[in-house]
Amino acid sequence: MTDRVYLDNAATTPLDPRVLEAMVPHLGGRRGNPSSLHAFGGSARERLEQSRERVASLIGASPSEIVFTSGGTESDDLAILGLARSAGSDQRHAVVSCVEHAAVREAAKRLQSEGFEISWVGVDEDGLVDTAQFAASLRPDTALAAVVWANNEVGTVEPALELADICAEVSVPFHSDAVQAAGRVPIDVSEVPVSTLALSGHKLYGPQGIGALYVREGVSLEPIVYGGGQEKGLRSGTENVAGIAGLGEAARLAGEEMDDRVAHERALRDRIMAGTAEIPDVSVNGHRERRLSNNVHLTVAGAEAESLVLYLDALGYAIGSGSACSSGGHKASPVLLAMGLTEREAFSVVRITVGKDNTAEDVDGFLEAFSTAVAQLREISPLYAG
Numbered sequence: 602m603t604d605r606v607y608l609d610n611a612a613t614t615p616l617d618p619r620v621l622e623a624m625v626p627h628l629g630g631r632r633g634n635p636s637s638l639h640a641f642g643g644s645a646r647e648r649l650e651q652s653r654e655r656v657a658s659l660i661g662a663s664p665s666e667i668v669f670t671s672g673g674t675e676s677d678d679l680a681i682l683g684l685a686r687s688a689g690s691d692q693r694h695a696v697v698s699c700v701e702h703a704a705v706r707e708a709a710k711r712l713q714s715e716g717f718e719i720s721w722v723g724v725d726e727d728g729l730v731d732t733a734q735f736a737a738s739l740r741p742d743t744a745l746a747a748v749v750w751a752n753n754e755v756g757t758v759e760p761a762l763e764l765a766d767i768c769a770e771v772s773v774p775f776h777s778d779a780v781q782a783a784g785r786v787p788i789d790v791s792e793v794p795v796s797t798l799a800l801s802g803h804k805l806y807g808p809q810g811i812g813a814l815y816v817r818e819g820v821s822l823e824p825i826v827y828g829g830g831q832e833k834g835l836r837s838g839t840e841n842v843a844g845i846a847g848l849g850e851a852a853r854l855a856g857e858e859m860d861d862r863v864a865h866e867r868a869l870r871d872r873i874m875a876g877t878a879e880i881p882d883v884s885v886n887g888h889r890e891r892r893l894s895n896n897v898h899l900t901v902a903g904a905e906a907e908s909l910v911l912y913l914d915a916l917g918y919a920i921g922s923g924s925a926c927s928s929g930g931h932k933a934s935p936v937l938l939a940m941g942l943t944e945r946e947a948f949s950v951v952r953i954t955v956g957k958d959n960t961a962e963d964v965d966g967f968l969e970a971f972s973t974a975v976a977q978l979r980e981i982s983p984l985y986a987g
């Protein structure tokens with residue numbers, strides 16, 4: 602598949618060879634359990650703590666505030682369920698935005714089924730959370746609030762600082778899912794008073810199946826996994842040392858290379874935006890300026906998303922149909938509906954997400970293939986009048 606062009610970096614990023622190199626020693630036969638007292642255990646523990654420092658450093662946290670998990674989903678679940686379940690019995694309300702990843706949305710629905718009341722906060726047509734509605738939704742019985750740092754579908758970057766400040770003022774714990782934002786947007790938890798923050802390895806050129814949750818010192822969380830008490834009792838189970846070593850290295854590289862990566866991605870993203878703007882009846886979703894450097898999200902009238910993705914795949918270009926994380930079902934994306942798209946429009950969206958390894962040639966080839974695919978699909982569409 603080497604001649605294929607990968608433009609679906611929001612779904613997962615390629616593993617950076619430098620990250621793989623950091624993982625290999627911990628995949629070999631002489632690995633240790635970080636809880637063991639002997640030298641094998643000690644060396645695994647050392648790597649774990651080095652990675653904890655590196656992840657903490659990417660977001661301005663203290664190493665003691667980082668909990669390793671199995672990925673973004675578990676981090677979100679631990680934050681949402683953990684904050685809610687550790688709140689007082691008279692705090693049975695949560696405030697959650699309508700543009701959350703399914704990991705947060707479904708955890709909130711789970712709370713709802715346990716008797717919590719959820720206030721879902723709306724967004725404008727660019728996917729920006731309504732801060733006034735958000736502030737007005739907070740109540741004395743609110744156990745937590747959650748807003749994604751940057752949306753995974755349309756790439757809109759939310760006003761995290763403003764929202765976290767609003768919550769801090771009334772002492773409501775605030776969770777933010779920074780899975781897509783980390784490494785693309787500077788995040789400093791010493792400036793932004795989030796209580797918890799979710800990260801995932803495989804969106805950062807790290808391994809899949811590893812993530813972290815930042816838990817601010819003093820924030821109380823009920824675990825969702827019980828057992829041997831690893832990770833300060835917040836995430837029992839023998840740690841995924843190789844994955845954690847990879848996440849640590851990925852975080853270190855992301856911090857070091859962020860400016861260059863962002864500039865590179867932005868140039869490619871804007872090239873795609875400019876090229877696709879020349880095709881009639883193609884429109885961009887999400888905020889134009891407050892937008893992730895790698896994200897192009899388009900409504901393509903007269904072309905059904907899956908057909909377009911498969912057509913382009915046949916031409917050698919991998920892109921996403923709306924959101925890969927919510928694929929598998931035939932429901933319109935709740936995020937797009939909340940932004941005001943009709944159901945029909947929401948089925949005609951594609952997400953093109955560039956990464957640090959893409960080139961201008963990748964983009965030029967894609968634009969040619971995209972324009973061919975759109976024209977062909979429109980020609981056979983009974984619904985497109987053009």
Ligand SMILES: Cc1ncc(COP(=O)(O)O)c(C=O)c1O
Nearest residue numbers: 672673674702753780781801926
């Ligand atoms: C914003 C966001 N949150 C959470 C997740 C889930 O992360 P993971 O795949 O590591 O479970 C994703 C994955 O697409 C995401 O984009």
